[in-house]
Amino acid sequence: MNSIQETWVYLNASPLFHLTLTMVAFQAATWLFEKGGRNPLLNPVLGSVIVIVSVLFVTKTDYATYFEGAQFVHFLLGPATVSLAIPLYRQWDRVRGSAFAIGASLLTGSLVAILTAVGTAWVFGGSETLLASIAPKSATAPVAMAISEDLGGLPSLTAVLVIVSGIFGAMFGPLLLNLIGVKDWGARGLAVGTASHGIGTARALQVNETAGAFSGLAMGLNAIATALLVPILWGLFF
Incomplete structure (x- = not known):
């Protein structure tokens, strides 16, 4: 029994274990x-999160230890985001024609995402910190967290809200559009792409290349729009 515990402690402390856990969880969810x-409804990202969080909870592993091993996957997010330019390039003529x-759709979508999130939280008595944390939740995580911190929100809470928004949009967005x-x-x-950033874009690419191209475009432009609109609206209302 002691040897099993010692082996588990060794594996849990190894960065390779958490990288393997991430990859296996995602493959199983896929x-x-x-x-x-x-x-x-069987979104692979949601399935992966459930498996990984369950393992970390049972093993009492903190996030910093997990991220030490999983950071290679985090590094790959950069090249993956850049690769979204390929389907966009193939649809460039259509993008220029529209x-x-x-532009009108992006501006409307960004405003609706910000105002509905903040308005709902305000109606239910949310604090100013919560409102600042939830306002940029439809932008991609790095942008949303920077905006939240600048307004006095909690970047960690914003990150969770961004992920939830992405998963929710990827799961129910296509059903609503249908x-x-x-x-x-x-x-x-x-x-x-406007409502669900990277997670929604990944789902769109699985369904149709044109949808994936426009989703990737919306994800990038919405990040810019959110970074501009949230501080302006915050200044007007708060």
Whole structure:
């Protein structure tokens, strides 16, 4: 029994263990997603989070220790984001032809995301710190956390809200778009990318390349719009 405990302590302290845990959890969640007919409710990111958090909770492992091993995956986010330029390049003619519509949609979507989040939290008595943390939740995590910190929010809480927004959008966004009859892949991608940043974009790329291209564009532009709009709106209301 002692030898098993000693082995577990050694593995848990090894950075390689947490990298392996991340990869295995995602592969298992992806397998379940594929077996379930790519049902959006079986989102691989959500499945991975549940598995990893459960393991860390049971083993009483803090996040810093986990991240020491999983940071290689974090590093790959940069190249993965840059690679989104490839499907966007293939759709560039269509993007140029729809520039005004894209701009109007992005501005509207960004404003709605900010105002509905802050308004809902305010109605339920949220503190100013909570409002500052939730305001940029539809932008990609690094941008949202920087905005939150600048306004006096909690970047760690903002990161959680960003992830929740992304997972929720990836799971229910396509269902909502089907319900209201949005069939154009560009419009669908733009909506998902604006509301659900990288996680939504990953889902859009799985479904259709055009949707993925417009989602990646929306993710980047919404980050800029959020960084500009949130401080302005915060100054007006607070």
